[in-house]
Amino acid sequence: MSKRAKALFLSLLSLVVSLSFAGSAIAASTGRELNMPQGVTEVSQAAYDIHMIMVWVCTVIGVGVFGFMFYVMYAHRKSRGAVAENFHENLVVELLWTIVPAIILIVMAVPATTALMKVYNTENPDIDIKVTGYQWKWQYEYVGEGVKFMSELNTSSDEIYGRAPKGEHYLREVTQPLVIPAGKKVRFLITGNDVIHSWWVPDFGVKRDAVPGLFTSAWAKTDQPGIYVGECTELCGLGHAFMPVVVEVKEEAEYNEWLAGKKAEAAEYASTIGKTWTFDELMVRGEEVYTRSCASCHQADGKGIPGVFPALKGSPIALGPPEGHIGILINGVAGTSMQSFADQLSEVDIAAVVHYERNAWGNDVGDVVQPVDVLNYKQNQ
């Protein structure tokens, strides 16, 4: 027994040591981060600092406690001839190990409180951006600027399902990133459209739930231009892993140029609503919109998922009069995952996707749905 116990003890120790070395070695060789990022804002730095304080406090206590425990396991083994003593009470040590940890906690509460106050300092922003979580994309609205767009995953389903090699930015790329200026305090007003999402940018230290019917706020100010990638962190359905957050921080001048461009785009776009589109133009655009906004539920082949998401191929709505079909997109279907797309898609995109769904996968209604039809529908409501 003695040899076995010693062997056990040694193997336990060597295991712990070798595991931690193996861990750091793997980490070093692959260059992967093992720790929380320090990020580029005051808030992310505060979170990192308090995190590191906690890591060190826990490490010191852990080394002390486990060190003593390993010593006991070595020194007081029966196989070494240890004879048990019979003491089982000592008020002084009980009080000590109640009061000392309590004091440590009180001391730690001070930096923890100041860090949290930084997180909550959302006063006096330079820019307000409304962030809305949708199943499974983000909408960004520059409050007071008339600029609003959806930001969706830009990784193809071929890459996800292994039919094509995965790109360098796999699941970290979106159709349009959120753009903010460097050096300005940006306040994010966050809400949800359907279920609860959570908007997270690790490098900003910003994570806020996007709750339907509620606005929460967070803020970021950084001097470092660059592209910062985050995630949705509240389970929101089957596309939960497929709605990344990408934020591009630009120098102020560049940002202003970009914003002016977006405004011009919006104005120009308004003029295309009146244009008469051809059958094929609508099919091309409709397929794009479908792949981006509809295929995650109704599937690329329009067959849906039985019992979960209805098929569009052969569906009476897709084959019936266009008004009914447009109505579903504008109003959604209450009590289901079918959301209203009135705020998400433009009239042109709604017309194109309705047209596409009526004429793809063997659906062959053959008529043409124009953006003006969508506009008329909205106005008649």
Add this chain to the structure above:
Amino acid sequence: MAHGPAKGIGRWLFTTNHKDIGTLYLWFSFAMFLLGGFFAMVIRAELFQPGMQLVKPEFFNQMTTMHGLVMVFGAIMPAFVGLANWMIPMMIGAPDMALPRMNNLSFWILPFAFAILTSTLFMDGGGPNFGWTFYAPLSTTYAPDSVNYFIFAMHIMGASSIMGSINIIATVMNMRAPGMTYMKMPLFVWTWVITAFLLVAVMPVLAGAVTMMLMDINFGTSFFNAAGGGDPVLFQHVFWFFGHPEVYIIILPAFGVVSQIIPTFSRKPLFGYSSMVYATAAIAFLSFIVWAHHMFTVGMPIAGELYFMYATMLIAVPTGVKVFNWITTMYKGSLTFETPMLFSIAFVILFTFGGFTGLMLSIAAADMQYHDTYFVVAHFHYVMVAGAVFSGTAAIYYWLPKWCGKMYNETMGQVQFWVAFVGFNIAFMPQHFLGLAGMPRRYADYGLQFADWNMVSSVGAFIYGGAQLMLLFNVVMTIRNGKPVSDPKVWEGAEGLEWTVPTPAPYHTFATPPTVK
């Protein structure tokens, strides 16, 4: 004296014997443990590489949900109820549980609950896919049709738990042997009484939450529907008012088990018995006033965040007291390292590690980064798996000889321990790094930067899964071919009434109450 067990299947269907019912609970929970483990293997196999290979995202979500539900409500909770059934009457010198027929009922409704829950996987639209925390409105307005079956199953489980708890409270309050005062009860009994009070207090809250869901889904109410004037955040407050005490419901009986085993193999009485009792009570009280630390990112006012942060930090004090007492029990003892002791020591180390990450998570500003990432997944698997499951495994090895009169094979037990210990750490240690590096939990797929650690974690999970099959093998081999033991004490250092009855424990014990000095 009284008769033995009935013959055939009727023995198990109609039994009111605490030992039979304990056995039923234990086997049932082990079956659920394997089922929940199978779901975990599906999750880890899909996450072995980036990209979707084996399952679709909607099925992946059903797997994470069912894994959580089955492990929490089907494996861990019934396992400890089984241990309570077997051991509490023998530990306090009672002939049986106070309410034996209710005992039968509280067990036999459980298989129906889990049959209903599992059957949802085969329904149109699939099973629950909204996480074991089932946040509204994902679990109401946007839920699959099978959610009604889920709600019914939760109600049955809650009823079972409440009945089991009332039984334990009634037994301990009324059926202690003469001289067995409260402050002489073994710590396992103490932790279970306190757990039972927690269960009676919070299970109705869970029932309220799922009933409000039922009303929202089927009867047009809007408790959690913002469009109808309700509030999705209300759901989270109600759920976590149940959910936080729930995690202590899981861990307190585990504390009790370890507090029995460590003194036995240290050959020395538990250090600081009364402070252990008070610490358990303090943890139970605190568990009611910290629930919103699960909701730091939901947008509470800063005053609320600060209160929940301070209250949560406080839990470290009584938890620390327990750890210090366990280690001091070992100090100047005469230690041997049989399998139950190995699992208990691993429990102390790994649970304490999970406690450290818990303390980190309590710091609201840092939690903004940790929340809903794999850091949290790693944290609660350190406290739940290395906590509850390791302690449950220790309990099985520790009491199995008393139950069946056969000794397990020590070498096989120790091999199983090391496989479980190594597999567990390979599976869950890297998840801390994944979370800090930014991988959210409940992700069916992930970016390439997370690929390495996910692969390591999956390998560890498979090893850990294999260790559970070894446990099953060890238990079956012990029952069939184990070396017979007849010493009532079984273990040299064992103390307590359960070690005064013959080995194996006869069908009826303490028909005449013993007298405790």
